[in-house]
Amino acid sequence: xxxxxxxxxxxxxxxxxxxxxxxxxxSRRVCSRTGNMSDDEGTKxxxxxxxxxxxxxxxxxxxxxxxxxxxxxxxxxxKASSAKNVKRGVKEVVKGLKKGEKGICLIAGDIYPVDVxxxxxxxxxxxxxxxxxxxxxxxxGSAAAVKRPTxxxxxxxxxAGKEEKETYAKMVLEIKEASTA
Numbered sequence: 001x002x003x004x005x006x007x008x009x010x011x012x013x014x015x016x017x018x019x020x021x022x023x024x025x026x027s028r029r030v031c032s033r034t035g036n037m038s039d040d041e042g043t044k045x046x047x048x049x050x051x052x053x054x055x056x057x058x059x060x061x062x063x064x065x066x067x068x069x070x071x072x073x074x075x076x077x078x079k080a081s082s083a084k085n086v087k088r089g090v091k092e093v094v095k096g097l098k099k100g101e102k103g104i105c106l107i108a109g110d111i112y113p114v115d116v117x118x119x120x121x122x123x124x125x126x127x128x129x130x131x132x133x134x135x136x137x138x139x140x141g142s143a144a145a146v147k148r149p150t151x152x153x154x155x156x157x158x159x160a161g162k163e164e165k166e167t168y169a170k171m172v173l174e175i176k177e178a179s180t181a
Contacts, residue, residue, distance in 0.1 A: 053135040061109030061133035063179040070134050073106055074143040076171055080155045081145040087154040088144050096154050097127050103156035104130050108137035111151050120152055130175040
């Protein structure tokens with residue numbers, strides 16, 4: 001079939017799947033029914049704000065990191081993952097905590113079902129490990145240099161340089177402040 005058939009068919013049905021294909025080809029086409037532009041008016045697809053991510057956070061996610069602290073923690077995880085000082089996922093984090101490894105535990109607050117991560121906070125408190133919840137498992141996974149979303153991360157400061165240890169110590173203090181508030 002020639003493309004003109006689809007174009008004429010798509011003009012009769014403005015919300016037909018073929019119109020989406022045509023709209024992608026011409027970035028300025030507007031859907032006649034909804035009035036939305038096809039390129040989402042310059043915003044990145046899937047980009048959510050901190051406030052949007054907070055809507056998906058479970059009720060047990062306390063202490064929850066604020067916006068600035070979350071960004072700082074993601075940067076810390078990125079640096080630690082490049083230095084191979086990160087345990088990713090529930091199994092690795094639990095194993096590391098039971099072996100007595102020290103570090104900062106970051107737990108994603110938007111995990112469903114909550115039973116998957118509910119025991120981590122108790123385990124961290126028993127081992128005197130600072131922990132905090134962050135709003136997004138997707139952002140936590142990307143910060144940990146993993147393609148998939150990650151439910152929790154244990155960041156240790158072994159084999160770290162002087163600057164990384166200072167950053168680590170600052171984050172421990174901020175997490176303790178957030179947990180007492």
